[in-house]
Amino acid sequence: MRAPFSDLPLVLTEATIAAGPVTILDKVSLMFDAGPPTLLVGPNGSGKTTLLRAAMGLLPLTSGRISWGGRDNASPARRAIVFQRPVMLRRSAAANIGYALAATDTPHAQRIDELLALVGLAGMGNRPARRLSGGEQQRLALARALARDPAILFLDEPTASLDPASTKAIEDIVRDVAARGVKVVMSTHDLGQARRLGGDVALLHRGRLIEHAPAEEFFAQPRTKEARDFIAGELLV
């Protein structure tokens, strides 16, 4: 059997995105490979979302290079993203997952049930997706992303507007997904979350990659002033 093509390692080389005179992402070089989750941290406007979108292949670079498993223009079949405010299709929860499954040519009622169960929405398949609570919608968005059977999963602040219980539910799913071998790259404002989930942590500020290190090292021995300030709760401006 032919081994499925993987999008890993995902390599950004001096990736730059500019909008007019503003540089949103400034020569960022990073590699995402199989392993524990990578947490992107940094203040608002530091380029986290732009980095995730570019890594997903949704935004063209102004300069620099991205490659997925050694290819420059890999189809996004094995990548998935959950946006900070995911949009629920005007269908049932199950149909939202079915839609993503159909896009990968593997529609399967049993698979829909498995994914709903995975994110703790078992038995809620018939509910209108837009009537679910914020936390439930985030979990459904996760299930929809996982329907694509991704090698790498990008999560853009998936717990930004959720209460602690919903946040814990999402974090449990992230751990579960990562344990199944999916590479998770996740942005967050929450340093506690970065400590709880992160295999490695990348700090972005003003579009630049300030520091990238294993989570323990990042928190115990930050090398840069920005990282020390950020961990200490100072405002990076």
Add this chain to the structure above:
Amino acid sequence: MTGEMSALQLVLTGDPALYAVVRLSLLVSLSAVLCAALIGIPLGALLALTRFPGREGVIVVLNALMGLPPVVAGLAIYLLLSRSGPLGTLGLLFTPGAMVIAQTLLVTPIIAALTRQTVEDLWLEYRDELAALGVGPLGRVATLVWDARFSLVTVLLAGFGRAAAEVGAIIVVGGNIEGFTRTMTTAIALETSKGDLPLAIGLGLVLIAIVVVINALAWGARRAGERYVG
């Protein structure tokens, strides 16, 4: 149908001539809305999702055509279908078919322009998700039209309202022939000019009642759909 009978009597006694007129009106207007939907919804959706030079101009023209005077639409179809016109050999002038064509011409811009706006608004919301899911152009059109279906019901109602209410186009291409191309609106115009006000009022009441019932049914369907689908 006599002038002495009251409008209410005509409606309640089920006057056969009156109901023939009602039937033809509904047949023509609903057929025109169906044809206009088959043309206007895909056209509006494509216009919402594609970018090409002159697109803004097309949108402005389409929006302006929503105000196309019915008599002008009727005149255009009249010239097309008249014996010396390009489609004269079809022999459609002064038939219900010609009336359907004329109303389709009137309703298509309404459905296309409102569909374009509805689908474009939804597209702004869905764009990132559909791109992330790797959905192709045709899949996007199908997804957006399907997910906008409850809003599109209102668009179809606007088209039906236009078709059911207009008199100018169908009187020009249909000729208001009794028992063949006479509809509620053309009959109201004729009977009013003849002074048969009870019949005109009776037809007017029936027309208003039909429009209200159709809108109520569509509203109910929309509410039910939203409750179960979200």
